[in-house]
Amino acid sequence: KLPLDPYLTYSAMHYGFPNDYGHTGQAGATAHIILPTFNGTYTLDRDDVLRFSFGTTASFISSAYVYTSSLSRASNQRNPYIPGTTFDPQLNHSADFMWEHQVDNETSFKIGPYYNKTTNYFEEYTPIVGYMANGIPIFAKQSVLANDQHHQTLGLEFALDHVDNHPRGWSYWLQGTYDN
Numbered sequence: 001k002l003p004l005d006p007y008l009t010y011s012a013m014h015y016g017f018p019n020d021y022g023h024t025g026q027a028g029a030t031a032h033i034i035l036p037t038f039n040g041t042y043t044l045d046r047d048d049v050l051r052f053s054f055g056t057t058a059s060f061i062s063s064a065y066v067y068t069s070s071l072s073r074a075s076n077q078r079n080p081y082i083p084g085t086t087f088d089p090q091l092n093h094s095a096d097f098m099w100e101h102q103v104d105n106e107t108s109f110k111i112g113p114y115y116n117k118t119t120n121y122f123e124e125y126t127p128i129v130g131y132m133a134n135g136i137p138i139f140a141k142q143s144v145l146a147n148d149q150h151h152q153t154l155g156l157e158f159a160l161d162h163v164d165n166h167p168r169g170w171s172y173w174l175q176g177t178y179d180n
């Protein structure tokens with residue numbers, strides 16, 4: 001009546017960039033992460049269940065953005081050996097709680113809230129350095145690479161599913177999401 005599914009996942013990515021001349025003497029680095037996930041279902045009766053989940057996934061930064069040679073003509077020169085520079089993976093945290101109801105053999109619906117938060121979000125942006133007298137922003141000449149950004153959303157999902165198993169008929173799936 002209440003199955004619970006806990007998981008732990010270990011992920012790693014090795015970045016093979018050139019030797020750090022004069023600092024650590026090392027070439028490359030490895031990013032490690034342990035990711036928890038927890039899922040469960042509680043059966044209320046024959047037609048109703050509550051489903052819930054919490055989990056974290058990771059997205060490693062592409063190696064092209066972790067190290068850029070200072071000899072390169074790229075607009076952004078990034079070297080992980082410079083103090084304050086990191087290449088920690090992006091972490092995506094999500095949780096949801098859904099009520100699912102079976103209306104008949106062919107139709108079901110679900111509704112419930114969800115929450116998503118991303119930390120260590122990697123993005124390239126051009127900072128605002130000032131404003132003109134009329135309020136138009138003035139942007140820096142060079143963009144910035146950063147992986148310390150974050151995003152979060154809170155919302156509500158609804159889904160209606162009808163599957164007609166006859167040789168001829170209509171099946172449909174309707175989904176709506178409110179995102180705050």
